[in-house]
Amino acid sequence: MKAVNQKAWLLILPVVLCVAFSAILPLMTVVNYSVQDIISPERRVFVGTEWFKAVMRDDDLIGALGRQIVFSLAVLAVEIPLGIALALAMPAKGWQSSAVLVLVAISLLIPWNVVGTIWQIYGRTDIGLLGASLAALGIDYNYTGNALDAWLTVLVMDVWHWTPLVALLCYAGLRAIPDAYYQAASIDGASKFAVFRYIQLPKMRGVLMIAVLLRFMDSFMIYTEPFVLTGGGPGNATTFLSQYLTQKAVGQFDLGPAAAFSLIYFLIILLLCFILYNWMQRVGTADKEPGHG
Amino acid sequence: MARIELDLAHAYRANPQRDEDYALLPLKMCFEDGGAYALLGPSGCGKTTLLNIVSGLVTPSQGHVTYDGRDVTGLSPQQRNIAQVFQFPVIYDTMTVAENLAFPLRNRGVPEERIRQRVGQVAEMLDLSGQLGMRAAGLAADAKQKISLGRGLVREDVSAVLFDEPLTVIDPHLKWQLRRKLKQIHHELKLTLIYVTHDQVEALTFAQQVMVMTRGRAVQVGTASELFERPSHTFVGHFIGSPGMNFLQGRGHAGGIEIAGRLLAAPTESLARLPDFTLGVRPEHVQLVAADTAGAIPGVIMQAQDIGTSWLVTARVGSGLNESLLRARLGAEQAIPRVGDTQWLSVVGEHTCYYVNEELIA
Amino acid sequence: MDERRFRKRSLFLVLYLVFAILPVYWMVNMSFKTNEEILSTFSLWPLHFTTDHYRTIFTDVSWYSGYINSLIYVAINVVISLLVALPAAYAFSRYQFIGDKHVFFWLLTNRMTPPAVFLLPFFQLYTTLGLMDTHIAVALAHLLFNVPLAVWILEGFMSGVPREIDETAYIDGYSFPRFFLTIFIPLIKAGVGVAAFFCFMFSWVELLMARTLTSVNAKPIVATMTRTVSASGMDWGVLAAAGVLTIVPGAIVIYFVRNYIAKGFAMGRV
Numbered sequence: 001m002k003a004v005n006q007k008a009w010l011l012i013l014p015v016v017l018c019v020a021f022s023a024i025l026p027l028m029t030v031v032n033y034s035v036q037d038i039i040s041p042e043r044r045v046f047v048g049t050e051w052f053k054a055v056m057r058d059d060d061l062i063g064a065l066g067r068q069i070v071f072s073l074a075v076l077a078v079e080i081p082l083g084i085a086l087a088l089a090m091p092a093k094g095w096q097s098s099a100v101l102v103l104v105a106i107s108l109l110i111p112w113n114v115v116g117t118i119w120q121i122y123g124r125t126d127i128g129l130l131g132a133s134l135a136a137l138g139i140d141y142n143y144t145g146n147a148l149d150a151w152l153t154v155l156v157m158d159v160w161h162w163t164p165l166v167a168l169l170c171y172a173g174l175r176a177i178p179d180a181y182y183q184a185a186s187i188d189g190a191s192k193f194a195v196f197r198y199i200q201l202p203k204m205r206g207v208l209m210i211a212v213l214l215r216f217m218d219s220f221m222i223y224t225e226p227f228v229l230t231g232g233g234p235g236n237a238t239t240f241l242s243q244y245l246t247q248k249a250v251g252q253f254d255l256g257p258a259a260a261f262s263l264i265y266f267l268i269i270l271l272l273c274f275i276l277y278n279w280m281q282r283v284g285t286a287d288k289e290p291g292h293g
Numbered sequence: 294m295a296r297i298e299l300d301l302a303h304a305y306r307a308n309p310q311r312d313e314d315y316a317l318l319p320l321k322m323c324f325e326d327g328g329a330y331a332l333l334g335p336s337g338c339g340k341t342t343l344l345n346i347v348s349g350l351v352t353p354s355q356g357h358v359t360y361d362g363r364d365v366t367g368l369s370p371q372q373r374n375i376a377q378v379f380q381f382p383v384i385y386d387t388m389t390v391a392e393n394l395a396f397p398l399r400n401r402g403v404p405e406e407r408i409r410q411r412v413g414q415v416a417e418m419l420d421l422s423g424q425l426g427m428r429a430a431g432l433a434a435d436a437k438q439k440i441s442l443g444r445g446l447v448r449e450d451v452s453a454v455l456f457d458e459p460l461t462v463i464d465p466h467l468k469w470q471l472r473r474k475l476k477q478i479h480h481e482l483k484l485t486l487i488y489v490t491h492d493q494v495e496a497l498t499f500a501q502q503v504m505v506m507t508r509g510r511a512v513q514v515g516t517a518s519e520l521f522e523r524p525s526h527t528f529v530g531h532f533i534g535s536p537g538m539n540f541l542q543g544r545g546h547a548g549g550i551e552i553a554g555r556l557l558a559a560p561t562e563s564l565a566r567l568p569d570f571t572l573g574v575r576p577e578h579v580q581l582v583a584a585d586t587a588g589a590i591p592g593v594i595m596q597a598q599d600i601g602t603s604w605l606v607t608a609r610v611g612s613g614l615n616e617s618l619l620r621a622r623l624g625a626e627q628a629i630p631r632v633g634d635t636q637w638l639s640v641v642g643e644h645t646c647y648y649v650n651e652e653l654i655a
Numbered sequence: 656m657d658e659r660r661f662r663k664r665s666l667f668l669v670l671y672l673v674f675a676i677l678p679v680y681w682m683v684n685m686s687f688k689t690n691e692e693i694l695s696t697f698s699l700w701p702l703h704f705t706t707d708h709y710r711t712i713f714t715d716v717s718w719y720s721g722y723i724n725s726l727i728y729v730a731i732n733v734v735i736s737l738l739v740a741l742p743a744a745y746a747f748s749r750y751q752f753i754g755d756k757h758v759f760f761w762l763l764t765n766r767m768t769p770p771a772v773f774l775l776p777f778f779q780l781y782t783t784l785g786l787m788d789t790h791i792a793v794a795l796a797h798l799l800f801n802v803p804l805a806v807w808i809l810e811g812f813m814s815g816v817p818r819e820i821d822e823t824a825y826i827d828g829y830s831f832p833r834f835f836l837t838i839f840i841p842l843i844k845a846g847v848g849v850a851a852f853f854c855f856m857f858s859w860v861e862l863l864m865a866r867t868l869t870s871v872n873a874k875p876i877v878a879t880m881t882r883t884v885s886a887s888g889m890d891w892g893v894l895a896a897a898g899v900l901t902i903v904p905g906a907i908v909i910y911f912v913r914n915y916i917a918k919g920f921a922m923g924r925v
Contacts, residue, residue, distance in 0.1 A: 002751045011746035012758065014739040015802055022799035023765045026776030033775075089668040098913050102906065103672055106679060109905025111860040111877045114898040121685065122678045127693055127891065129681045160675065183350055184383040187370045188444060189400035198385045198396075221769040224862045242771040246863075249775055262772040269767050 033259035051260035064244040075219040078159050083166025104164045116228025119157040147237035150230045154238050166211040173207035295452035297324040301356025316342050320511045327483040331500035338506040340489045348455050349373045376445020377455045381462050382437030384429045391425040394443045415443045435467045453485040505529045525653040530573045539619050541572045553611030555590045571648040578644040579621035588641030594630045686895035693891050708896035721876030729858045731794035736801045736854045744809035762803040770863045790873045796864045801854040812846025852912045
């Protein structure tokens with residue numbers, strides 16, 4: 001067991017200071033703004049929870065929240081299975097494994113605005129391969145004008161961008177499984193599906209938890225890529241929460257409501273992640289098993 | 294239960310030219326139905342490779358494997374119906390103990406009623422009955438190894454059970470329990486068991502016949518006493534026994550043999566004619582004798598260790614180029630020499646073995 | 656039977672790789688075409704191959720300074736992140752102390768914070784400190800999400816090193832710093848590699864904070880590119896070339912840590 005040592009605080013002090021500097025100070029500022037009406041730098045009026053109430057009644061906000069939830073769920077529904085499938089398909093040894101690894105990981109290392117730019121170009125029917133191909137097939141595709149097309153493009157862009165993260169995590173989890181497990185399964189007469197279900201999937205539990213957590217958090221905060229691709233349009237069809245917040249804060253410079261909304265945004269994510277985190281911890285250490293064959 | 298015959302070799306590359314290219318040099322071996330065998334040797338000697346060839350996880354580059362006369366060389370482990378226990382416990386984490394044991398039977402479509410019966414029987418045999426409903430992942434290492442073993446035993450028609458250093462991760466005080474359990478199972482079920490290990494104690498206590506291997510070669514197959522008394526290769530003499538056999542260089546002379554610079558009577562004519570040979574004698578058979586006794590050489594005592602039930606005495610014999618160390622194991626009731634004394638130690642006797650190019654000749 | 660499955664998997668892999676590379680290829684393709692060709696014809700490879708756009712970037716200071724700026728603050732960030740994360744991860748891995756679980760979770764929550772939330776406060780904070788438009792400002796701002804991630808990853812690796820090694824070192828008379836530097840860190844090399852990779856990755860690609868906190872002197876390449884986009888008359892060719900160049904450092908980094916990534920993840924949080 002771990003030794004009890006309060007002096008360990010000295011070791012974590014630098015981290016706490018750094019993060020506190022980057023997090024607590026700004027957070028306090030935000031809280032500060034959220035309860036004041038800043039008419040001008042000199043004139044501030046304490047308004048209590050007024051901004052919070054206003055924000056909750058804001059239809060645009062509810063709309064953005066709804067869109068965000070649908071988007072995040074769709075992202076998880078596609079990227080997790082696809083990532084697992086990709087990890088299973090990636091070679092384990094040899095020069096091929098390095099080559100495939102680099103090729104798969106490239107999309108992770110592209111600055112997010114460049115991702116948006118790539119797809120912005122790619123989807124255009126005049127200069128983009130995807131757009132032109134779809135047009136050549138007779139499909140009426142226009143991601144700037146058509147809401148559904150915009151949605152699908154943003155979704156596919158995110159899948160293209162982030163599935164490799166899920167895949168790399170699962171790939172690492174798979175490589176950690178000793179050969180003996182596969183040999184024993186072969187001796188036990190297990191089918192390929194049984195091997196996946198009883199050996200590979202359980203052993204990937206740890207990394208899958210990380211993948212789901214990360215993808216959920218990040219998709220809920222997504223800003224740059226859809227901003228560059230569609231600007232939130234057409235209309236506000238692809239305006240998700242972060243963009244909504246930025247519009248309010250920077251665009252309209254409504255500090256009060258923006259701050260209030262920021263806090264609510266933060267708390268939503270916190271709550272959802274807390275639930276997700278605990279649920280997965282429970283699955284990881286469960287003594288009772290749901291359903292088995 | 295099956296009788297397994299091997300006539301094969303296994304090379305790393307397509308056209309093996311020298312001994313180093315082989316993982317397993319050509320060998321022939323027969324594992325009788327119901328026998329308990331051990332493959333004993335240091336790391337890298339090829340014993341695990343051989344085991345995997347027997348089980349079907351590896352296909353030999355040349356030769357074949359037969360089960361009861363049937364050529365199974367191309368068949369998978371599943372098709373050969375063998376069971377294998379690995380170095381660390383391999384269990385299905387998400388299943389209970391009972392489900393783990395039932396798994397191989399379910400995959401073969403055995404009726405539920407029969408499965409329940411078999412699982413109960415095997416659990417009984419392995420003292421796992423009380424834990425059938427528990428999740429396998431939460432148990433200790435020795436219980437998990439028993440589950441691994443159980444999955445092999447649960448199939449009624451299993452042809453052989455193969456063990457690859459199965460006690461590696463088990464706590465020392467539990468090892469002997471498991472060993473006893475394995476012997477018990479062998480006695481009850483009369484299965485063909487093949488056990489790979491680098492620990493001679495495990496091998497010699499478990500198996501009826503031990504195959505000693507080194508660097509891809511099977512150097513000797515025999516019972517524990519055969520390996521101890523008449524090692525057919527210097528490696529066996531060195532590896533078996535604690536400490537291993539003493540080896541002294543010898544030369545044939547007219548009328549006798551020269552050991553460690555001393556001329557002794559030759560035990561056989563042929564030895565006296567050999568330009569070079571190695572004399573092997575176990576510390577257990579080296580005794581302190583009076584000066585100038587036939588077949589004895591003088592030595593200076595370097596060390597005398599009390600190792601409990603006996604004393605281990607190390608002496609320096611010969612001089613110059615001939616200098617070697619000779620170890621003798623003396624009973625506690627004998628007079629123990631002092632360090633620095635010169636004593637005479639008998640080396641030529643009925644238990645002494647002679648080797649040329651590492652092979653036993655007399 | 657295995658053959659068939661192998662081929663299905665290979666097919667799937669190939670299809671995915673095509674899906675993954677095609678958009679990037681398209682951008683590379685565009686970067687070597689002249690602007691006229693881009694807007695007029697449609698071809699899978701440049702009909703009139705040109706390196707003009709790359710030349711523009713390498714010679715125009717407003718472009719290449721962007722890359723240099725990005726590299727500077729990313730490097731600073733990675734170094735600081737690792738420096739503070741290593742002792743902290745060690746503490747979480749080896750000791751229990753008051754509030755340890757809570758602090759760990761609090762660190763993680765910072766990774767969950769939408770950067771948009773901190774936009775304005777950061778802006779005001781760094782203006783007050785007089786750090787606006789400096790590399791250090793962006794480096795410090797990125798600590799918010801990189802430090803927790805580094806601690807998380809490193810703690811996972813450190814927990815994989817048996818405590819006996821620490822104890823043996825103390826018995827052998829090593830002081831803590833010496834033990835940490837000469838024994839412990841080499842053992843978790845893979846973890847340091849993975850943590851450094853992720854810190855590099857998330858800092859290199861981040862746009863919002865980098866753009867907000869800089870204007871001229873420390874303007875990163877990501878901001879320069881967005882400027883191009885919002886300007887009228889898009890210079891597609893230069894934009895594409897700039898995009899291609901932003902991928903280069905990333906590709907180099909991942910090539911160097913490729914062995915660590917697979918091995919590293921495996922030994923870490925699994």
